[in-house]
Amino acid sequence: MKYRRLGRLALSLKGILFVLIIGVLFTSLDLVRAVGDTIAFTSQGNIYTIDTDGTNLKKLTRGYNPSWSPDGAKLVFSFGLGRFRGDVTDIYIMDANGGNRLNLTKGRHKQNALPAWSPDGTKIAFESNRDGNSEIYVMNAEGKNPKNLTLHLDDDTCPTWSPDGTKIAFWSRQVAAGVLSLSDIFVMDADGSDRINITQNPRASNRTPSWSPDGSKIAYTAVRNVNRVDPWNANLDIVVMNADGTHPVRLTEDGRANWLPSWSPDGKRIVFERTMLNDPIYADIYVMNADGTGLVNLTPTPLVPEWDPSWRPTPFSVSSRGKMPTRWAEIKERR
DSSP states (O other): OHHHHHHHHHHHHHHHHHHHHHHHHHHHHHHHHHTTOEEEEEETTEEEEEETTSOOOEEEEEOEEEEEOTTSSEEEEEEOTTTTTTOOOEEEEEETTSOSOEESSTTOSSOEEEEEEOTTSSEEEEEEOTTSSOEEEEEETTSOSOEESOOSSSEEEEEEEOTTSSEEEEEEEOGGGTOTTOEEEEEEETTSOSOEESSOOTTOBEEEEEEOTTSSEEEEEEESOTTOOOTTTSOEEEEEEETTSOSOEEOOOSSSBEEEEEEOTTSSEEEEEEEETTEEEEEEEEEEETTSOSOEESOOOTTSOOEEEEEOOOSSEEOOTTSOOEEHHHHHHHO
């Protein structure tokens, strides 16, 4: 009888230990989901990171236009002492903590900006005016073998990769037509072929595309008042459409300029910048649900401009080359 009681006690202790281990495991998985919920952005010529609950603000380095590597371990960004003066602007990479800063374009050309890392981490797309006007280029992740993908008279800018790495979306200003304020969203193959206008509105201004993590949607900025020629003061809204350009849905309608959307890794939220009313120089970083609800201001600083938000990919993920990352926590949850 005594041994039976001891046996039951041992089984009970094993059960308790099992419950504790499972609890710790799922607590750890929750932490995995939380880690990496970070946004990089630009403020007053510096790159910062902030957690999506508005905490843990960190200043990393001088620069702007930050974009994360697929594993979230590095940032690619632009830097030049005269971003608006016409001086040389270069593409740099650095570690996620701001260390090991490296110049990839090395001052050989006038402007290199708005970089975006390919999903497999081997290439970087960016804008450059080295051939006379703004074009989309692709180079290796170490800065070698740059190639002009667009090669025509209009200004092409703001590249974003499809999640499988086969296509690049961008926006093109109709400079050849002499109307700087009008633009459309285009998609092309990653080698620059098969260029397609997916918004096709000759009287609109559609800008700053961002591909959703599952590849089914593209978020972008649309000018509501197309008659206003000043792009900094126009009513700009965040719109989401299918990746083929169909079914556009406007998510913001507040009369201010809403720019540069970037998707969360799970595709459930969008971060973007919004200017202050009557003062387009100053902007804050906002997050909302992918349907436009749940708007939150992450940087409520009325006299400090915050720009260029970019959502960090979820770490601790596994993926085959060119495929969407899968989080271990999500695998566990589905079992």
